Amino acid sequence: MGPGLFNFGTFMAHSLDFVGHALRAPLGKEVTMHILVLGGSPKGESSLTLRYVRFLALKFPEHSFEELHVATSIRTLERDGDALEALAAKVQAADAVIFAFPLYVCLVHADYKRFFELVEERGLMEAFSGKPALLLSSSVHWFDHTALEYVRGMAEDWGMGICGVYSAAMRDLTKAEERARIESFGRIAFKRAASGELPHRETAPRPAWDYAYTPRGGGVPVASGGLKLLIVTDGAPGSGIRAMAERFQTLFDGTSELVDLNVLPMKGGCQGCIRCGLDNQCIYGDSDGVKAVYREKLRQADIVVWAYAIRDRYWSARAKTFIDRRFLDTHQPNAVGKQVVYLVSGPLSDHANLRQIMVGMEEFGGGHLAAVVTDESRDAVVIDGAIRGAVERAVECHQAGYEAPRTFLGVAGAKIFRDEIWGPLRFPFVGDHRYYKAHGLYDFPQRQWGIRLKNTLLRALVLLPPVRRAILADMKSHMVQPLDGVLASLRRPDGGS
Ligand SMILES: Cc1cc2nc3c(=O)[nH]c(=O)nc-3n(C[C@H](O)[C@H](O)[C@H](O)COP(=O)(O)O)c2cc1C
Known part of the structure; x- marks a missing residue:
């Protein structure tokens, strides 16, 4: 043109x-x-x-x-x-x-x-x-x-x-x-x-993707002990990602519901109006189907599966509309205690940025990312096995009450929100302020009186040359001392701490 x-x-x-x-x-x-x-x-x-x-x-x-x-x-x-x-x-x-x-x-x-x-x-x-x-x-x-x-x-x-x-x-x-x-x-x-000179590209080109998974069928469902499963997908019936979502559902023996974002009524995207800030009421209210998914279906679920196909360098805009509307819970984690699984169609291993978004979102959301399954092997038998493994892992983690510790993405992200909600964003996000106070999310170091006292004492003591020499000479063992203390107590016959 x-x-x-x-x-x-x-x-x-x-x-x-x-x-x-x-x-x-x-x-x-x-x-x-x-x-x-x-x-x-x-x-x-x-x-x-x-x-x-x-x-x-x-x-x-x-x-x-x-x-x-x-x-x-x-x-x-x-x-x-x-x-x-x-x-x-x-x-x-x-x-x-x-x-x-x-x-x-x-x-x-x-x-x-x-x-x-x-x-x-x-x-x-x-x-x-x-x-x-x-x-x-x-x-x-x-x-x-x-x-x-x-x-x-x-x-x-x-x-x-x-x-x-x-x-x-x-x-x-x-x-x-x-x-x-x-x-x-x-x-x-x-x-x-x-200048007329274009800088060289810094991102790798996207690989093409044309594989669509078809399940082999069969397999005994995993006993879940009556857990509830919610699957949200933007995969239309007949698509590979929809087949992966349905396979997960088939292999899970508890109560389950699949939400198809293609037919879920969504009147529009987040308008950035921040009406949700005061009391977490979205401007769309109950006028479409989004609130019910986040407020009812997600809250009731023990295991949540997000099943999306990669579209360009993210999921589809339809999925993103739904994800943006998550903001009715503003800066509050809304999946605390849940096991989360991602089913992904497309070359996720070539999309490190997207992977980081997935992990960051879930670590912020408070759920535990139990498994990620992709169809990258292009082998239905392998994918079937991976989906089954994900069902087993999610159920097992739920039964054990296991949640992996958060990484930098979750830890650092939480600190950013904590500081913003405490300070500049407290208004209009007063709903977040209430939540952060009630859930102990204002974990600023200034309230840690024991640590502050110890730091003050040690800072004074290292001014004395002999103490300073003694501490510096054995810094490594000082650092492991508290952990060694725990190990020693566990080795005692009574195993007490
Ligand atoms: C629904 C919603 C989601 C947001 N997500 C993020 C985010 O992921 N990271 C961030 O740093 N800020 C986020 N923000 C803050 C906006 O990016 C920020 O307020 C921006 O300056 C708004 O610019 P605009 O007025 O041009 O729309 C979000 C705001 C809203 C309303």
């Missing part, structure tokens, strides 16, 4: 809620680049992320900026092929593109995700190819890296060169030193974008 295909009159007639927010350079200054901003916020004009773009526009008046609210226009873009082509023509005519998006549950918002799908469905990637791109997100830095990696991967798949990546915290623009940092970023990234 050439730039000539773009007709402004036609574009406007499609009644998109795009806003042509052009900030032109003052007279006498040379406009060096026309920069197209693809906005990913469900809040459109009220997007906080766009304020960062506008700051750059103010600081670099030699460039012109044009904003398109892609996420809020997604239904139009879906319905109206001409509107999407018009957008692609704008991309092709631009000198550079800024992907400007908020973080939504470790990724971009579902409607922005849908945009990436649409471009590929309609084969419009060529318009993006060879363009310099900047990635600009705003967030509380909770899994911002996985969202940025997703967009980088997609843009690089389309042949774009990433000239700059900026992860702004929500309130950065209010701080002088952060404004200086963003300005520096803009100077470096725009210079790079204008």
Whole structure:
């Protein structure tokens, strides 16, 4: 498609809620680049992320900026092929593109995700190819890296060169030193974008995937002792991932329910309105089927299975819509004590970023990721065995009450939310504040009086040279001493501690 295909009159007639927010350079200054901003916020004009773009526009008046609210226009873009082509023509005519998006549950918002799908469905990637791109997100830095990696991967798949990546915290623009940092970023990234040389790609290309699992059948169901199973899938009947989900269900002998996201009534995606903040009531209420899944079916389940097929570098936008709507529980873990299994169709081992999102989500959710099964072996017998193994593991872990300790993703993520809810986000997230207080999630170190006393004493003692020498001479054994004490007590005949 050439730039000539773009007709402004036609574009406007499609009644998109795009806003042509052009900030032109003052007279006498040379406009060096026309920069197209693809906005990913469900809040459109009220997007906080766009304020960062506008700051750059103010600081670099030699460039012109044009904003398109892609996420809020997604239904139009879906319905109206001409509107999407018009957008692609704008991309092709631009000198550079800024992907400007908020973080939504470790990724971009579902409607922005849908945009990436649409471009590929309609084969419009060529318009993006060879363009310099900047990635600009705003967030509380909770899994911002996985969202940025997703967009980088997609843009690089389309042949774009990433000239700059900026992860702004929500309130950065209010701080002088952060404004200086963003300005520096803009100077470096725009210079790079204008240089005519595209940076090399940093993500590996996506492998193609065409396998669909067909179960072999048979096998005695695993005795679960009356546990309840919930399976959520975006796999339509007849698909490989649906077959994996159904196989899991067949091999489980307890009560089970399968929720098909293709038919679950979902009126729309999360609107970012934060009405949920005060008392965890989502604006959609009971008007569609999402609340019942999270509030009733998930709460009642002992074992939860998420069964998704990889679509581009994540699951489908349909699945993401459901995942974003999880935010009715805001920053509160909603799967505490549950065993969680992922069934995945597609080459998960090539998607380390997606794997990180899965683990991070579950560690935050408070459940225990008991098993991950993929169809990567392309062998129905092997997959059957793996699904059976996952059922057994989930049941066994539940019966043993076993939950693996959280890793960095869960531990660090919890600290970010703890600090945000204690501080800047306490309003409007007062529901979270109540929950964090009630569940002991405000585990700041300042209340640990024993440790504080010990630290104060030791800091004073090491000022004495002989004590200092003694401690430093045997630091290693000091560190294992408490653990050795536990082992010694366990070796006592009574095994007491
Ligand atoms: C439903 C929802 C999910 C969110 N998920 C994340 C997240 O995973 N990580 C994060 O750091 N911030 C997350 N945020 C915070 C937003 O990314 C942040 O407020 C952003 O600045 C909003 O930008 P916008 O006004 O342009 O939409 C989330 C906010 C909402 C409402």
